[in-house]
Amino acid sequence: MDTSSPGFGxxxxxxxxxxxxxxxxxxxxxxxxxxxxxxxMRQLQREKRRSxxxxxxxxxxxxxxxxxxxxxxxxxxxLLEGKALSHADGGTLYLxxxxxxxxxxxxxxxSLKIAMGGTSGEPIAFPPLNLRDxxxxxxxxxxxxxxxxxxxxxxxxxxAYAAQGFDFSGAKAFDQKMNYRTTSxxxxxxxxxxxxxxxxxQLINAHDPENHGVIAFDEHLGQIIGLLGLLAAAALKSYLxxxxxxxxxxxxxxxxxxxxxxxxxxxxxxxxxxxxxxARAREMxxxxxGRDDT
Amino acid sequence: MAKIVSIHSFRGGTGxxxxxxxxxxxxxxxxxxxxxxxxxxxxxxxxxxxxLAEDRVEFALNHFIWGECEIxxxxxxxxxxxxxxxxxxxxxxxxxxxxDIGRILKEGYDVRLLNDGFQALIxxxxxDYLFVDTHxxxxxxxxxxxxxxxxxxxxxxxxxxxxxxxxxxxELARKLDVPNMMLVINKALPSMNFADLRxxxxxxxxxxxxxxxxxxxxxxxxxxxxxxxILYPDLExxxxxxxxxxHILAG
Numbered sequence: 001m002d003t004s005s006p007g008f009g010x011x012x013x014x015x016x017x018x019x020x021x022x023x024x025x026x027x028x029x030x031x032x033x034x035x036x037x038x039x040x041m042r043q044l045q046r047e048k049r050r051s052x053x054x055x056x057x058x059x060x061x062x063x064x065x066x067x068x069x070x071x072x073x074x075x076x077x078x079l080l081e082g083k084a085l086s087h088a089d090g091g092t093l094y095l096x097x098x099x100x101x102x103x104x105x106x107x108x109x110x111s112l113k114i115a116m117g118g119t120s121g122e123p124i125a126f127p128p129l130n131l132r133d134x135x136x137x138x139x140x141x142x143x144x145x146x147x148x149x150x151x152x153x154x155x156x157x158x159x160a161y162a163a164q165g166f167d168f169s170g171a172k173a174f175d176q177k178m179n180y181r182t183t184s185x186x187x188x189x190x191x192x193x194x195x196x197x198x199x200x201x202q203l204i205n206a207h208d209p210e211n212h213g214v215i216a217f218d219e220h221l222g223q224i225i226g227l228l229g230l231l232a233a234a235a236l237k238s239y240l241x242x243x244x245x246x247x248x249x250x251x252x253x254x255x256x257x258x259x260x261x262x263x264x265x266x267x268x269x270x271x272x273x274x275x276x277x278x279a280r281a282r283e284m285x286x287x288x289x290g291r292d293d294t
Numbered sequence: 295m296a297k298i299v300s301i302h303s304f305r306g307g308t309g310x311x312x313x314x315x316x317x318x319x320x321x322x323x324x325x326x327x328x329x330x331x332x333x334x335x336x337x338x339x340x341x342x343x344x345x346l347a348e349d350r351v352e353f354a355l356n357h358f359i360w361g362e363c364e365i366x367x368x369x370x371x372x373x374x375x376x377x378x379x380x381x382x383x384x385x386x387x388x389x390x391x392x393x394d395i396g397r398i399l400k401e402g403y404d405v406r407l408l409n410d411g412f413q414a415l416i417x418x419x420x421x422d423y424l425f426v427d428t429h430x431x432x433x434x435x436x437x438x439x440x441x442x443x444x445x446x447x448x449x450x451x452x453x454x455x456x457x458x459x460x461x462x463x464x465e466l467a468r469k470l471d472v473p474n475m476m477l478v479i480n481k482a483l484p485s486m487n488f489a490d491l492r493x494x495x496x497x498x499x500x501x502x503x504x505x506x507x508x509x510x511x512x513x514x515x516x517x518x519x520x521x522x523x524i525l526y527p528d529l530e531x532x533x534x535x536x537x538x539x540x541h542i543l544a545g
Contacts, residue, residue, distance in 0.1 A: 281441040
């Protein structure tokens with residue numbers, strides 16, 4: 001840990017003040033309340049860490065996302081920043097399609113050295129996930145990513161193999177094939193400004209930054225990733241809107257209502273004024289032509 | 295034999311007067327004797343790019359229509375806008391005075407007078423080209439201008455209302471046997487596919503597209519107070535205008 005950083009300094013200062021005050025308070029009222037004081041101190045420490053992460057990570061990332069104009073780079077940034085914040089080994093960014101599926105937008109796994117989609121140039125081999133059963137129309141709540149998209153809520157699982165209520169058979173089959181072990185999973189919905197889910201950020205196997213062991217995604221990190229998700233969704237929504245407008249402009253159609261045109265032309269061309277003008281124009285042009293020919 | 299070139303649009307705000315002023319100036323720069331008549335009597339505006347001050351205008355097209363002067367009396371030499379010597383360039387403005395505009399709107403006028411005025415102007419100023427800046431839309435005056443034109447330049451913006459209105463105008467111009475007709479698509483956004491837009495317009499209207507002019511910040515900045523093709527000749531919009539002028543000269 002970098003104890004010389006300003007963040008640590010402020011944290012240490014806040015911790016020190018609180019420790020002194022609460023410590024003194026604790027001595028005064030006895031050892032029974034000391035544990036409460038420690039709980040308060042830990043809460044204060046967590047809040048300080050949260051505000052530091054907001055200031056130092058989420059806001060700069062949001063600005064960087066908003067400036068991105070290439071979809072692949074944007075998706076990659078969203079996923080990589082989410083991974084970095086949570087020290088996750090892998091992750092997938094899904095996009096909701098008009099056909100009501102979750103399409104794999106980008107896939108990364110560091111220990112398996114997998115990079116598909118995004119700027120990798122590698123196509124994604126996985127088929128999209130159905131949000132609803134194509135036959136019955138029932139919502140697909142068995143899959144953690146589709147369930148997250150349908151309920152529009154974050155889901156954190158400490159151990160996929162022990163999880164109740166979700167079907168991780170796909171992940172298990174993948175693990176067996178790749179000699180991997182999917183443990184902790186965090187899914188965060190990416191919502192647009194109208195609270196509509198436009199994608200899902202799924203992170204796999206959070207690591208303890210100190211001992212590098214796989215740990216669960218903690219609640220605090222879930223909140224931070226959720227905020228990142230909001231910024232990412234805003235950037236994504238903005239990107240998709242710009243792309244849609246650009247495509248509309250590029251594929252501008254020239255549509256003529258022929259019936260309306262014929263009606264309007266007939267109305268004007270049928271007037272006495274127009275018929276007279278037409279006759280005079282013909283006369284004038286034939287005179288000019290006669291003059292030019294001679 | 296002088297050529298009459300009418301610049302027309304189905305709707306207002308297409309950049310018609312600006313295009314007319316630029317084309318007339320470019321043709322004059324080729325040494326041709328040119329005059330421009332502002333027949334947009336209800337909303338005159340072409341005096342702006344030619345920098346013709348209101349207080350300089352003693353007689354306007356309105357006064358010719360009311361029988362108060364000969365047409366050449368309302369023609370002002372605006373050759374000073376040209377960056378180098380060319381042919382003489384004249385402008386017959388419509389009156390900018392509110393009372394005069396009101397009188398025309400109230401009393402109307404015999405549009406046949408316009409044709410007499412055009413012919414007199416051609417004769418008196420020994421013109422090679424007479425440019426007519428029309429009123430937008432289709433009425434007796436615009437139909438007359440179209441009917442007597444050797445070349446009709448239809449200007450439109452890339453939007454559905456302009457597409458529909460232009461289709462009507464093209465059909466009417468065909469019935470009036472206009473020998474040369476061309477389209478100019480103006481205010482195209484840079485993100486649009488210009489080649490595709492041109493191809494689609496030519497297929498739909500069966501009329502050549504002489505130019506696709508991009509929406510140009512410099513033009514917006516000028517706010518009709520100057521000639522883009524003269525002040526910024528290297529811009530794409532200026533180069534495209536030159537192509538239209540070349541089409542007119544070749545027609």
